[in-house]
Amino acid sequence: MTQPIVSASWLFEHIDHPDLIILDATIKKVTAKENQNLAVEKIKNARFFDIKNAFSDTTTDIPNMLASPTVFEKACRTLGISNHHKIVVYDRLGIYSSPRVWWMFKTMGHQQIAVLDGGLPAWKEENLPTEPESNLNTYLQGDFIADYNPNLVINADEILHNITSNDILILDARSPGRFLGSEPEPRASLKSGHMPNAVNLHYEKVLQNGKIKPVSELKEILQHFTIADKKLIFTCGSGITACIIMLAATLAGYNHLSIYDGSWSEWGQLEGVPIQC
Known part of the structure; x- marks a missing residue:
């Protein structure tokens, strides 16, 4: 596993490999209506990766904050995950929450992790095997050990300290309306606008038909921003779609990347804190 993204055909070819674990990391979009239709089937042998509960910091009111290494380790072991495993993560929306899990594992020191390009829709489009979501598989307890990498995470204090620096650039994955403050935030308690030194790169711009765009197109998109040799900080509404544009930047060859987890x-x-509209 040498790339951060794999195709449905690649996954099908390797689906029975004893070291492979498939994770379903589906969550509902925060902007989605209550009746959003999510499939009630999963890829054969997939294990549900519960971003919202098991793998988030449930002691804070800020949604989706990364769990501590100790909590992350325990939740991984419950899912039967060990450090020798190769992991493919997908979601049922194409590419939405799966890059968040890719980033989480990278932050916890696990490099053998990739996103399924196009997620469950791409898998089903090729008529590959699924099973009912209700199928509960059993697996042996894992012994995953986290090796936390703080370079992939940044907090509000660090941003405040460096917000005027020419050495960083903040890329905001929210919609242009939310970035500019012309649309209300889906969480009513939040102010509108964006951080200084931030530019808008809506996550949908790096996707096409639920898949990540080709590397050549990602490079062209990112070249519109003056980002050479800068530390790139990715943010969004709650840390989910920021990971999509971080994945795009990784595929395009950029380094020195981190997620503002609180977003x-x-x-x-x-x-x-300073806010611009």
């Missing part, structure tokens, strides 16, 4: 869910409620 606008935190920044938009902080007192005294």
Whole structure:
């Protein structure tokens, strides 16, 4: 596994490999209507990766904050995950929450992780084997050990300290309307606008028909921003879609990348922080 993304055909070819684990990391979009239709089937042998509960910090009101290494380790072991495993993660929306899990594992020191390009829709389009979501598989306890990499995460204090630096650039994955403050935030308690030194790269711009765009197109998109040799900080509403554009930047060959884990869910409620519209 040498790339951060794999195709449905690649996964099908390797689906019975004893070291492979498939994770279903589906969550509902925060902007989705209540009746959003998510499939009630999964890829054969997939294990549900519960971003919202088992793998998030449930002691804070800020959604989707990364769990501590200790909590992450325990949840991985419950899913039967060990350090020797190769992991493919997907979601049922194409590419939405799966890159978040890719980033989480990278942050916890696990490199053998890739996103399924196009997710479950791409898998089903090729008529590859699925099973009912209700099928509960059993697996042996894992012994995953986290090796936390703080370079892939940044917090509000670090952003405040460096917000005027020419050495960083913040890329915001929210919609242009939310970035500019002309659309309300889906979380009503949050202010509108964006951080200084931020540019808008809506996550949908790096996707096409639920898949990540070709590397050549990703490079062309990112070349519109002056980002050479800068540390890139990715943010969004709650840390989910920021990971999509981080994945795009990784595929395009950029380094020095980190996620602002609190994202606008935190920044938009902080007192005294700079906000632009």
